[in-house]
Amino acid sequence: MALTGVLRPGYVQVRVLDMEASLVHYRDRIGLDLVEMGADGRAYLKAPDEFDHHSIILREADEPGMDFMGFKVSSDEVLTALGRSLSDSGLSVEEVAAGEQPGLGRRLSFFAPTGHRFELFSSMELSSKGPMIENPDLWHDEPRGMKAQRFDHCLVYGIDIDATARIFVDLLGFQVAEKAVTPDGDTIAIFLSCGMKAHDLALVRFGEDAKLHHVSFRLESWHDIGHAADLMTRYDMSVDIGPTRHGITRGQTIYFFDPSGNRNEVFSGGYDFYPDNPVRQWTADQAGKAIFYYERALNDRFMTVVT
Numbered sequence: 001m002a003l004t005g006v007l008r009p010g011y012v013q014v015r016v017l018d019m020e021a022s023l024v025h026y027r028d029r030i031g032l033d034l035v036e037m038g039a040d041g042r043a044y045l046k047a048p049d050e051f052d053h054h055s056i057i058l059r060e061a062d063e064p065g066m067d068f069m070g071f072k073v074s075s076d077e078v079l080t081a082l083g084r085s086l087s088d089s090g091l092s093v094e095e096v097a098a099g100e101q102p103g104l105g106r107r108l109s110f111f112a113p114t115g116h117r118f119e120l121f122s123s124m125e126l127s128s129k130g131p132m133i134e135n136p137d138l139w140h141d142e143p144r145g146m147k148a149q150r151f152d153h154c155l156v157y158g159i160d161i162d163a164t165a166r167i168f169v170d171l172l173g174f175q176v177a178e179k180a181v182t183p184d185g186d187t188i189a190i191f192l193s194c195g196m197k198a199h200d201l202a203l204v205r206f207g208e209d210a211k212l213h214h215v216s217f218r219l220e221s222w223h224d225i226g227h228a229a230d231l232m233t234r235y236d237m238s239v240d241i242g243p244t245r246h247g248i249t250r251g252q253t254i255y256f257f258d259p260s261g262n263r264n265e266v267f268s269g270g271y272d273f274y275p276d277n278p279v280r281q282w283t284a285d286q287a288g289k290a291i292f293y294y295e296r297a298l299n300d301r302f303m304t305v306v307t
Contacts (some may be wrong), residue, residue, distance in 0.1 A: 006074075007072045007073060007084075008072055009153055009154070009200050010121060011070045011167030012057070012068070013042075014057070014064075014065075015067060015262075016061070016064060016260040017261075018259055019177075022043075022060075026035070030289055031143055033047070033129060038101075038102060039248070041060060045161055047148045048095060049284070050130065050151070051129060051284045054101070063307075064260040065210075066212035069116070069117075070121055071118070072122065083120070085171045093108050094109045105200075106123075107120060112162050113160045114159060115158055115208065124279035128142075146231060151215070153201060154212065154215055155201075155214050155216070156204075157206035158211065159206065163190075172194070178191040178248050179280075180282040181284065190202065191249065197247055197273060198249035198271050198273055211307065213306050215265070216265040220268060228254055239257075240257065240299075240305075241254070241292065245294055246293055247292075249270045250269060251268065252267070262307050
């Protein structure tokens with residue numbers, strides 16, 4: 001499938017309370033590579049199967065959560081055109097100059113109705129330790145920890161998820177792959193795709209805006225999900241739920257927390273999404289099965305603990 005416009009999730013900046021403990025978590029446990037420490041104290045990391053300079057940015061702060069999430073677009077011309085569309089719709093769009101993050105070109109930033117800051121960019125330097133391209137082996141160095149392959153998606157919580165979804169669908173070219181609704185037809189959750197994945201961004205209705213539910217990392221297989229669970233027990237990591245499976249997206253999953261209380265997910269599987277697919281829909285009475293397919297019930301922590 002030829003991809004134009006928005007290509008994929010590119011990066012997320014997460015606030016952490018203790019940088020050293022967070023580096024152990026994201027580098028040694030999840031298995032990311034530490035690319036560099038910025039002059040301003042931010043840590044830039046990437047998964048071994050990612051080409052770009054970085055995908056995860058850690059910023060030490062007084063409270064956890066997400067500062068922003070960035071999506072890569074196909075060209076600088078597309079970046080300009082999408083920025084114009086966002087501005088014409090009434091959104092305030094800020095241009096951030098190239099180099100504010102190491103290796104990153106200019107980017108456009110806006111706040112969605114749910115209070116989340118999202119960004120678009122078209123260029124980032126390639127990592128010197130990206131996947132091999134000449135007679136490529138599987139990896140440069142033996143994988144560490146949970147062997148994360150890539151930053152996969154975020155799920156965010158807010159009040160007016162319908163208005164935020166309209167921006168991504170009407171202006172940025174995303175499609176709704178799956179959703180959950182009340183008996184009255186009101187939307188509870190929306191799963192948006194900009195390519196062929198079951199979701200690249202998920203939105204859930206919540207009583208407060210600008211909340212992060214989780215940052216997700218892609219693993220290769222269900223076997224690797226089990227390996228991740230072994231590591232979580234070995235290192236006494238805080239686990240929310242899993243290993244289990246979703247009804248929505250069909251992904252295999254474990255949810256757990258970083259040392260600052262930000263929820264992470266490791267995720268494998270899931271269906272392929274094509275633009276001619278009808279929207280899959282779940283009703284509120286089946287929400288437990290939709291989220292946790294095996295347990296068929298939700299836990300309170302999963303629904304209420306956000307950063």
